[in-house]
Amino acid sequence: MNKKNFYYNSGSKYLITALILSAAVISGICSFTINNIQNKTDKTYAEFAQLVTKTIAAQAVIWNDITSEKNSESFSEKFSNIIKDNNDISFIEYKDENNKIIYSSKENIPVNDKDTVISVSSPVKYDNFSGYVTVGLNGKSISAAMNASKKMLISIFASLWIIFALSICINYILMSSELKKLYTGVKRISTGQFGYKLESENMAELTDAFNDMSNILSQYEEQNIEQLTLERNKLEAVLMSIINGVIVCDNFDNVVMTNSAALKMLDVEEHNIINKKIQNYIDSHGQKCFEEKIEEFKDTPLNIIENKPVEFNIEAGKKTIKAMISPMFSQMQDYVGYIIVLIDITRETEVNKLKNTFISNVSHELRTPVTVLRTYIDTLCNNGDDFDEITKKEFMQTIDTEAKRLHTMVNDILDFSRMESGSVVLKKEYSNLAEIIERNINSIKILAEEKNINIIFTKTDEIPPVPINIESIDRVIRNLLSNAIKYSLEGKDIFVNIKRNMDNKNVEFSVQDHGIGIAKEHLEKIFDRFYRVENATHTIKGTGLGLHLVKMTIEQYHHGKINVESKENEGSTFTVVLPLEVDETELV
Numbered sequence: 097m098n099k100k101n102f103y104y105n106s107g108s109k110y111l112i113t114a115l116i117l118s119a120a121v122i123s124g125i126c127s128f129t130i131n132n133i134q135n136k137t138d139k140t141y142a143e144f145a146q147l148v149t150k151t152i153a154a155q156a157v158i159w160n161d162i163t164s165e166k167n168s169e170s171f172s173e174k175f176s177n178i179i180k181d182n183n184d185i186s187f188i189e190y191k192d193e194n195n196k197i198i199y200s201s202k203e204n205i206p207v208n209d210k211d212t213v214i215s216v217s218s219p220v221k222y223d224n225f226s227g228y229v230t231v232g233l234n235g236k237s238i239s240a241a242m243n244a245s246k247k248m249l250i251s252i253f254a255s256l257w258i259i260f261a262l263s264i265c266i267n268y269i270l271m272s273s274e275l276k277k278l279y280t281g282v283k284r285i286s287t288g289q290f291g292y293k294l295e296s297e298n299m300a301e302l303t304d305a306f307n308d309m310s311n312i313l314s315q316y317e318e319q320n321i322e323q324l325t326l327e328r329n330k331l332e333a334v335l336m337s338i339i340n341g342v343i344v345c346d347n348f349d350n351v352v353m354t355n356s357a358a359l360k361m362l363d364v365e366e367h368n369i370i371n372k373k374i375q376n377y378i379d380s381h382g383q384k385c386f387e388e389k390i391e392e393f394k395d396t397p398l399n400i401i402e403n404k405p406v407e408f409n410i411e412a413g414k415k416t417i418k419a420m421i422s423p424m425f426s427q428m429q430d431y432v433g434y435i436i437v438l439i440d441i442t443r444e445t446e447v448n449k450l451k452n453t454f455i456s457n458v459s460h461e462l463r464t465p466v467t468v469l470r471t472y473i474d475t476l477c478n479n480g481d482d483f484d485e486i487t488k489k490e491f492m493q494t495i496d497t498e499a500k501r502l503h504t505m506v507n508d509i510l511d512f513s514r515m516e517s518g519s520v521v522l523k524k525e526y527s528n529l530a531e532i533i534e535r536n537i538n539s540i541k542i543l544a545e546e547k548n549i550n551i552i553f554t555k556t557d558e559i560p561p562v563p564i565n566i567e568s569i570d571r572v573i574r575n576l577l578s579n580a581i582k583y584s585l586e587g588k589d590i591f592v593n594i595k596r597n598m599d600n601k602n603v604e605f606s607v608q609d610h611g612i613g614i615a616k617e618h619l620e621k622i623f624d625r626f627y628r629v630e631n632a633t634h635t636i637k638g639t640g641l642g643l644h645l646v647k648m649t650i651e652q653y654h655h656g657k658i659n660v661e662s663k664e665n666e667g668s669t670f671t672v673v674l675p676l677e678v679d680e681t682e683l684v
Contacts, residue, residue: 118260126253130246141238145216148185149231152178153218156190156229175201186212186234190220192227281306285313341417341438344424347431349373349390361438362412374436385410386419386436393421398431409441416445446624465498465505472498522568522653524682526561529569529674530594533605536573537592543578547586551577556595562603563678568649575642576607576670583668584611601676602656608669614662622660623647650674 155174175188179201190199213235219228293307341358345351351369359366362377369377375387385408393406406421418439426432472491480488537551544551580590594605614622623643650656650672662668 114264115261118264119257122253122257122260126249129253130249133245133249134242137238137242141233141235142214142216145214145231145233146218148182148233149216149218149229152188152231153220153229156220157222172199175199184233184235184237186232188232189230190227191230198227278306281310285310341436341440343369343374343436343438344433345374345436346433349375352433358438361415361417361440380411380413389419389421390434393434398423415440415442417441465502468498469495469502522565522649522682524563524565524654524678526563526683527566528559529562529564529603529605530555530559532564532566532569533573533592533594536570536577540574540577540581543581544590547581547584549581549584549587550589551592552589553592553594555593559594559596559603560676562674562676563683564654564674568653572646572649572672575646576672579642579670580607580609580611580668584609588667597673602673603676604671604673606669606671608667610667613664613666613668614660615664619660619662623658654678 152175175190179185179188188199188201189197191197212232215230215232217228217230220226293310338355339357341361342353342355343351343358344353350371351374352371354366354369359369362369364377375384375390377384377386379385389406389408393401396406401421401423408419410417410419418441420437420439422435422437423431424433424435472495476483476488476491483491534553537553541551577590577592584590588610590610591608592605593608594603596603623646647658650658654674655678656672656674658670658672660668660670
């Protein structure tokens, strides 16, 4: 409704009603007054008619000898003169006691009975005569007076109504102007423009009260805005600091709030999800992953869903996300929507997958040497006398190789378990790292010769003693060398280099092969526990713990650094950096 219609409906309607009512009241008062005057006038006129009749009767008594002809003519003349002199008298009749007409003006002056409004009779007695005089009055004078009175009263009451109507109209115009100001003020307040002021001289008290109210509302608004802003900032700060994703939906499934973690997990822009229905989100498989579970959530009674939220996993790109839907209530315990908590379990999923692969690989790896050992030992026990010494020696060498392989795997698993628990304390001593590397090269050279590989060791300058745990560094060097031999192509040399860094604070050594290399997508995970590169070229079995133990040994226990550079079909280079100084508490 616009302002014009508002004022018409709320002001003009009441103004017209007031004018109509005032006109009806004044008209009623005027009609009542005229009727009252009319009644009193009629009564007075009746008394006047009686007085006139008595007066004429008294004249008739004075006029004696009414039986004589001469007097009869005299009566006729005198009564005619009375009628002529008085316009109100329509006729005069003089009758005896026998109702015989002695004189009647109707004989000389014809009279219409309709002209007579009242007729009065009065007795006449003198000497031996008795009779009565009847006088008829037409009411012309009283009618004229009454008409004049009516006109005067109507004029007076009409003037009063006009004055009253003008007063109402003027008052309405003045009040309408003030009401418009008040309406504008209320409208401003209703739209949140607290502090709006009115200026009016005609309604000073109301204006002052309105301005006081507006000022108080303005103060409340400022306080509430500050409080709400503070609370919202706190909520947003808490929400944004949560590492897990949070999505808040109202009772109509529209997303009303989310944090950056959720946007990052779902790989979606904020404007593409806020105020949108969460069921419309599509995962990396092109499915509406929330739709079915939200329906399940809504179909579950609240008393159950409070204690057991709906849980499910979704795929968003390369991420695996665990989602939990819980109901949301107001302070009055009214259901107002639900909250979806997102937890990135990609790492856990991969670890679980790798653990399963690890268990499978370890089972296979352990079963192979155990099977070989059992087979060869059983053969020697049952049929040893049938073999010559050369065959027996080959059997024993195979048993020894498989036993060493089994021992290495068991040690890797035990070392991994100890290092993961953090209970291992590796005491260090200053040692000649170049000699340790050279010793390991010599011990593993036999494996390289089987693939016609040469291991070329170089050092650029004199290497100072390095604080290391010899046993764990031996395992690191053997692991890197054995991997280089395993994944090198036949006849391709392996290069091992050791040098002191320019800052004289670190020593680094590298193992470079020219084998099958590592794809780029695997480089970031190559040191993860249980991780193995399985494809057409990487067919060598293992536990997936070797490089993880190398990384833990170098970075966690020796405070160094290890990195890898590799290209497919070109080879890999593993570089280990070790500090030349450590805390004295770590030394033997």
